[in-house]
Amino acid sequence: MTELETKIRAEAERLLSESLVDVVIAFRQEDAPLHPQPAFFTRAEELESLAYNGLCANNLANYLTRYPQETRIGMVVRGCENRSVNALLVEKQHTRENLVLIGVPCEGILDWRRIVALTGENVFSVEEKGESVCVHTRENTFALSRVELLHPSCQRCLHPNPISADVLLGDPKPEGDPHLMRLRIAELEALTPAERNAWFKHEAERCIRCYACREACPMCYCTECFVDHTEPRWTDSGVTPAGMQAWHIIRAFHQSGRCTSCGACERACPMDIQMTYLTDKLNLDMIDAYQFEVGMDTTTQPPFATLTLDDKNRFITQGKRS
Amino acid sequence: MSTTPMKIALFQCRWCLYSPEDQAWVDNDLPKNIHLVKVPCTGRIDPLFILNAVQGGADGVMVSGCLPEKCHFKEGNLAARRQLAEFSQFLDYIGYAQDRVRFVWLDLQDRGRIQQELAAFERTLETLGQAQALATRAPIAMGGAHD
Amino acid sequence: MTYRLPKKDLDQTLRGWANQAEVFVPQKREGYAQFLPWEAGAELLLDEPHNTRFPPKDFFLPQSETLLTYNRKLSQLEMPALQISPRIIFGIRPCDARAVALLDTVFATADNPDPYWQARREQTILIGVGCNQPATTCFCTSVGSSPFDHAVLDVLLTDLGEAYFVEAFTERGEALFANLASADANDAEQADKIKQQASALLEPAFTTDNLKDHLDQIFDSSLWNEFAQSCLGCGICTFLCPTCFCFDIVDEAQRDERVRNWDTCMFRVYSLEASGHNPRPSRAERTRQRLMHKFSYWLEHADQFGCTGCGRCVRYCPVGLDIRAMIRKAAATPSEVMHAN
Numbered sequence: 001m002t003e004l005e006t007k008i009r010a011e012a013e014r015l016l017s018e019s020l021v022d023v024v025i026a027f028r029q030e031d032a033p034l035h036p037q038p039a040f041f042t043r044a045e046e047l048e049s050l051a052y053n054g055l056c057a058n059n060l061a062n063y064l065t066r067y068p069q070e071t072r073i074g075m076v077v078r079g080c081e082n083r084s085v086n087a088l089l090v091e092k093q094h095t096r097e098n099l100v101l102i103g104v105p106c107e108g109i110l111d112w113r114r115i116v117a118l119t120g121e122n123v124f125s126v127e128e129k130g131e132s133v134c135v136h137t138r139e140n141t142f143a144l145s146r147v148e149l150l151h152p153s154c155q156r157c158l159h160p161n162p163i164s165a166d167v168l169l170g171d172p173k174p175e176g177d178p179h180l181m182r183l184r185i186a187e188l189e190a191l192t193p194a195e196r197n198a199w200f201k202h203e204a205e206r207c208i209r210c211y212a213c214r215e216a217c218p219m220c221y222c223t224e225c226f227v228d229h230t231e232p233r234w235t236d237s238g239v240t241p242a243g244m245q246a247w248h249i250i251r252a253f254h255q256s257g258r259c260t261s262c263g264a265c266e267r268a269c270p271m272d273i274q275m276t277y278l279t280d281k282l283n284l285d286m287i288d289a290y291q292f293e294v295g296m297d298t299t300t301q302p303p304f305a306t307l308t309l310d311d312k313n314r315f316i317t318q319g320k321r322s
Numbered sequence: 323m324s325t326t327p328m329k330i331a332l333f334q335c336r337w338c339l340y341s342p343e344d345q346a347w348v349d350n351d352l353p354k355n356i357h358l359v360k361v362p363c364t365g366r367i368d369p370l371f372i373l374n375a376v377q378g379g380a381d382g383v384m385v386s387g388c389l390p391e392k393c394h395f396k397e398g399n400l401a402a403r404r405q406l407a408e409f410s411q412f413l414d415y416i417g418y419a420q421d422r423v424r425f426v427w428l429d430l431q432d433r434g435r436i437q438q439e440l441a442a443f444e445r446t447l448e449t450l451g452q453a454q455a456l457a458t459r460a461p462i463a464m465g466g467a468h469d
Numbered sequence: 470m471t472y473r474l475p476k477k478d479l480d481q482t483l484r485g486w487a488n489q490a491e492v493f494v495p496q497k498r499e500g501y502a503q504f505l506p507w508e509a510g511a512e513l514l515l516d517e518p519h520n521t522r523f524p525p526k527d528f529f530l531p532q533s534e535t536l537l538t539y540n541r542k543l544s545q546l547e548m549p550a551l552q553i554s555p556r557i558i559f560g561i562r563p564c565d566a567r568a569v570a571l572l573d574t575v576f577a578t579a580d581n582p583d584p585y586w587q588a589r590r591e592q593t594i595l596i597g598v599g600c601n602q603p604a605t606t607c608f609c610t611s612v613g614s615s616p617f618d619h620a621v622l623d624v625l626l627t628d629l630g631e632a633y634f635v636e637a638f639t640e641r642g643e644a645l646f647a648n649l650a651s652a653d654a655n656d657a658e659q660a661d662k663i664k665q666q667a668s669a670l671l672e673p674a675f676t677t678d679n680l681k682d683h684l685d686q687i688f689d690s691s692l693w694n695e696f697a698q699s700c701l702g703c704g705i706c707t708f709l710c711p712t713c714f715c716f717d718i719v720d721e722a723q724r725d726e727r728v729r730n731w732d733t734c735m736f737r738v739y740s741l742e743a744s745g746h747n748p749r750p751s752r753a754e755r756t757r758q759r760l761m762h763k764f765s766y767w768l769e770h771a772d773q774f775g776c777t778g779c780g781r782c783v784r785y786c787p788v789g790l791d792i793r794a795m796i797r798k799a800a801a802t803p804s805e806v807m808h809a810n
Contacts, residue, residue, distance in 0.1 A: 030794055031794060032789050032791055036789060037699050037788055037789040038698075038699040038788055040699070058788055117500070120518075121602075124605075138605075188415070193417045193418075196415060196417045197418070198417075208523070209708075210703050210709075210733075211703050212701065212705050216701055216703070226370060228736075228737075233723070234370050235377075238532065238719070238730040239532045239730075240533060242456075242459045245377075246377060249412070249413070250370060250373065252412075253409060256405075267787065268701070268705075271523075272499060272501065278412075278415075281412070282412065285411065285412075304404055304408075307400040307404070308400070309391060309400065313407050315407070315426065315427050316424065316425060316427065459724055
């Protein structure tokens with residue numbers, strides 16, 4: 001057990017034993033070394049299995065909307081999760097008073113697929129030692145560097161530290177470089193429309209429409225998703241180019257001003273489809289056009305939920321663009 | 323220049339054409355290549371509508387609404403302005419030319435302008451050619467990926 | 470009959486087949502193994518411990534398929550003619566082939582066969598490659614199979630290092646290898662040893678004694694809520710499953726077509742009725758359905774588990790829900806508990 005795990009466990013234990021929360025949402029490790037699971041602790045005795053490491057790949061804020069507003073929830077949050085919680089609070093999906101956020105500065109999520117690609121199958125255990133990661137397989141031991149295993153979204157992460165946690169465990173990490181996300185989008189924007197179109201199709205048309213991206217996303221909590229709507233049916237139902245493209249376009253667009261770039265969608269995707277190049281672009285537009293960054297507080301409404309008369313726009317009045 | 327006429331989807335706010343003549347023209351004399359969808363307000367236009375028009379085979383989409391401060395529902399058009407403008411930029415990002423989605427604010431003195439705007443839009447589309455960037459809801463290949 | 474196929478001759482062999490049929494082989498594209506048409510120079514991915522990411526069931530049951538087109542004005546229906554050319558799938562893993570055998574009990578029944586399935590099955594020759602080194606996510610031996618199960622395979626290959634030991638089980642399979650030299654006793658012995666070693670690498674993931682009855686008894690257990698807590702409700706486990714076969718028939722009114730799409734019991738809308746009632750209202754019922762179907766209901770209609778231990782659901786579940794651990798937990802849940810709920 002790591003020092004950080006001990007601290008998280010102690011805090012969770014305090015919250016549960018003093019009956020300050022009804023449930024603590026964190027991670028636990030079962031047999032699968034690469035796949036810690038989201039875990040829901042309601043009693044202090046259960047906390048023995050609580051785990052926290054670089055392979056905890058889910059955005060726990062995803063589970064917030066499953067509980068009624070009255071449920072008092074303790075939740076382990078990293079930078080992105082904290083901002084997702086904030087974004088959900090803006091949308092009135094829970095009550096801040098009923099949340100205890102156990103903040104953990106994040107070193108970035110390790111991409112298990114990268115590990116498997118580098119070490120082969122049969123991984124038995126993964127040990128993290130600061131900047132190096134030690135992977136034991138059936139036959140071998142590999143010493144890898146954390147940086148090369150980081151999930152792409154985490155490489156570009158801007159805010160690794162929880163911004164409004166109730167307790168902060170562990171040492172704060174330096175803030176990320178805002179240029180990294182911009183660089184990637186700028187690279188795509190520099191391509192010709194045909195090239196961008198080919199990129200988009202190449203990604204979108206591998207989709208198998210399992211909707212793992214939707215289900216893994218804390219902000220996708222609609223009771224009925226537009227793709228499940230049958231009357232009218234908004235998109236092709238099957239794995240047709242039109243159906244797959246529509247899913248990727250609209251899913252991403254519904255995240256405008258709501259996505260925290262946590263990358264949970266990409267980590268969940270079974271077909272390794274890139275999606276953050278869509279949401280990051282929208283995020284940057286929101287920052288540039290409306291100076292809005294998702295989840296930085298619990299009150300500022302996202303741009304599409306607010307209106308002003310003086311927007312710059314490309315609507316044509318009297319034959320001129322204003 | 324393409325010889326087949328450009329297919330245009332026109333989303334028209336039912337309050338934006340002030341003159342009865344203009345509305346009568348849109349309702350009765352719209353050229354065959356223009357598909358009219360009347361909406362109660364531009365604020366009603368979900369980006370899905372635009373996408374649906376594109377995937378339904380439109381070469382271009384035009385949205386006509388009321389001037390910012392003249393919305394029948396006070397601010398429906400402001401919501402539309404934010405969302406739809408961003409959406410068309412987003413489509414551009416994935417390779418669907420931004421010029422294929424056009425927005426027009428119409429005002430009281432703009433009699434006859436809808437016809438001019440549509441004609442101008444059609445000329446723009448003709449220079450762009452038929453839209454091919456996004457898949458239309460065409461029949462899928464028989465038997466899935468492997469046959 | 471058994472043959473010996475030297476690895477250096479494999480390319481030549483595939484080339485020969487490609488003249489008479491479409492040949493699909495596992496290749497790496499987008500970073501993972503997929504069955505793609507063989508072309509000259511194609512790099513085969515046969516030594517990965519795990520199989521293709523997407524299950525080969527879509528060779529027989531495409532994820533989306535047009536069943537008929539209609540013309541509403543003329544009140545006409547038209548069924549597209551099934552045109553399927555001969556195909557050879559080379560390098561399919563025994564678990565995936567066994568899944569095809571299981572699906573035959575659904576789609577190739579004597580009294581009510583599915584013509585689409587049938588036509589594709591008849592035109593497809595399956596050549597399997599056994600697994601010398603099963604992955605940690607594999608558990609075929611726990612569900613009554615093995616790394617060299619030849620279920621509905623026409624041919625099974627065993628990797629002997631320099632060459633493949635070829636066992637043909639059908640005439641059409643045999644015909645493909647007829648010009649090869651027969652394997653000798655030494656090859657057969659070596660193959661046997663490899664098979665035993667591979668099976669020995671797989672420890673039993675759970676015991677299946679009395680499993681069905683036990684599952685039936687804990688139908689109302691609170692255990693299912695526990696699984697449902699972390700389950701996202703996405704379709705990965707079922708869409709990547711080689712034996713999941715549920716489909717939904719949809720009228721794509723915009724293009725006047727009736728389409729059959731894969732569906733999954735993990736979706737809320739799967740069991741949602743027109744009235745608004747949902748007999749499986751929460752993820753608890755849905756996760757239960759997936760397990761019960763594979764480990765209880767399948768036994769009722771096919772007398773086999775509906776799981777072949779391929780491990781895809783284990784590998785790709787975004788929240789790390791491991792079906793093996795779920796079964797172990799279910800087995801450990803006392804059946805008395807159900808009455809308390």
